[in-house]
Amino acid sequence: MFDLADLYQQVIIDHTKSPRNYGKLEPCNHDAEGYNPLCGDQLHVYLQINESSIIEDVKFEGQGCSISTASASLMTEALKGKPVSEFERLFKAFHAMATADMSEAADEEVLGKLAVLAGVKEFPARIKCATLCWHTLKSAIEDNSDVAKTE
Ligand code: ZN
Numbered sequence: 001m002f003d004l005a006d007l008y009q010q011v012i013i014d015h016t017k018s019p020r021n022y023g024k025l026e027p028c029n030h031d032a033e034g035y036n037p038l039c040g041d042q043l044h045v046y047l048q049i050n051e052s053s054i055i056e057d058v059k060f061e062g063q064g065c066s067i068s069t070a071s072a073s074l075m076t077e078a079l080k081g082k083p084v085s086e087f088e089r090l091f092k093a094f095h096a097m098a099t100a101d102m103s104e105a106a107d108e109e110v111l112g113k114l115a116v117l118a119g120v121k122e123f124p125a126r127i128k129c130a131t132l133c134w135h136t137l138k139s140a141i142e143d144n145s146d147v148a149k150t151e
Contacts (some may be wrong), residue, residue: 022073028057030141038125055082
């Protein structure tokens with residue numbers, strides 16, 4: 001049986017119902033689109049990065065499942081006001097968490113609230129839902145005009 005009870009923790013439900021930083025960011029100097037064909041999740045992320053490489057603002061919009069929405073919401077919340085180097089550090093830690101085997105604990109010290117998504121590794125099909133926003137934000141930062149795909 002596919003049981004989502006552990007996956008859909010309170011924080012995830014909260015971020016799905018009322019996603020933070022949702023909408024179009026204007027003006028923005030970086031943006032990218034992402035698509036997860038496995039689930040049908042679509043995302044568009046917008047970033048305003050200043051000359052000191054600080055993420056002044058970050059927003060997203062799109063249509064996707066609850067995991068992709070909650071993950072994007074949590075990601076934008078974690079990165080707003082942070083340097084781009086923090087994105088790289090968190091992306092690495094998040095990716096490691098999502099793909100680690102079950103016995104490995106998430107690095108909560110680095111991840112903070114993002115660690116609530118650790119449950120996705122029990123559901124391999126949902127890992128891509130959770131990581132889509134990170135791949136999409138990476139494309140935006142790198143000004144890659146291709147649609148970020150999880151495949
Ligand atoms: Zn999904």
